[in-house]
Amino acid sequence: MDIIKVRAVSRTAAVAGAIAGVIREQKHAEVQAIGAGAVNQSIKAMILARNFLEQDGIDVVFIPEFVNVEIEGKIRTAIRITVEPR
Amino acid sequence: MDIIKVRAVSRTAAVAGAIAGVIREQKHAEVQAIGAGAVNQSIKAMILARNFLEQDGIDVVFIPEFVNVEIEGKIRTAIRITVEPR
Numbered sequence: 289m290d291i292i293k294v295r296a297v298s299r300t301a302a303v304a305g306a307i308a309g310v311i312r313e314q315k316h317a318e319v320q321a322i323g324a325g326a327v328n329q330s331i332k333a334m335i336l337a338r339n340f341l342e343q344d345g346i347d348v349v350f351i352p353e354f355v356n357v358e359i360e361g362k363i364r365t366a367i368r369i370t371v372e373p374r
Numbered sequence: 375m376d377i378i379k380v381r382a383v384s385r386t387a388a389v390a391g392a393i394a395g396v397i398r399e400q401k402h403a404e405v406q407a408i409g410a411g412a413v414n415q416s417i418k419a420m421i422l423a424r425n426f427l428e429q430d431g432i433d434v435v436f437i438p439e440f441v442n443v444e445i446e447g448k449i450r451t452a453i454r455i456t457v458e459p460r
Contacts, residue, residue, distance in 0.1 A: 296410075324382075324414035331413050331453055335438050349435035349460070352421050367417055374435070374460075 291318045291368070294333065296325025303329065304336035307371055311341055311348060317371040320355070327367055334371065347374045377404045377454070380419065382411025389415065390422035393457055397427055397434060403457040406441070413453055420457065433460045 292306050303319070310317040321330040334350055341348050351370040356363050378392050389405070396403040407416040420436055427434050437456040442449050 324410045327414045327417055328410035331417065331438050331455075335440055335453070338438070349437055351435055352417050352424070354421055367421070369417075 289314065289316070289318065291320045294319055294321045294326050294330045296323060296329060298326070298329050298333070300329055300332040300336055303333035304340060307333060307337035308340040311337070311346060311371060311373070312344065315373060319369045319371065320357070320366050321369075322357070322359075322364055322366045330367075330369060334369070337371070348372060349374045375400065375402070375404065377406045380405055380407045380412050380416045382409060382415060384412070384415050384419070386415055386418040386422055389419035390426060393419060393423035394426040397423070397432060397457060397459070398430065401459060405455045405457065406443070406452050407455075408443070408445075408450055408452045416453075416455060420455070423457070434458060435460045 294303050307317050319330050321327045348371050355366050355368045357366045393403050405416050407413045434457050441452050441454045443452045
């Protein structure tokens, strides 16, 4: 499954649309962010996605975790947030 | 119920302990943050709180929303995150 990678400059509406689309199709989505700006955009996008999905009668919850990812040869700690119907 | 207010300079372990304590006692906690730094600390604290509570056999999920709060006479948009057992 593709992970939705969010950056500090990502548009929240676009990320929210991606999350909602993946949830509708697969009932499970994963969002990944590195750094405070990206995490903040992720959470804002999730609130919007939650509102989109509520209109379809889907009530989603979020489960965050730390994951180590390799970027340009360096290990960095990312925050990965799983989105699932409640 | 008291809302756990998180700031960019809040210690994640302390916030995580507060979240876990409230969940153990009341089965419901609310965390509030304003700004990217505070939201990031909140999410990190939630990951730690989730790990603490897993050791007690409690599996928590997170539901974020926007709320308007008045601070020194000005309306600001905060992110409030509800924490509940799954």
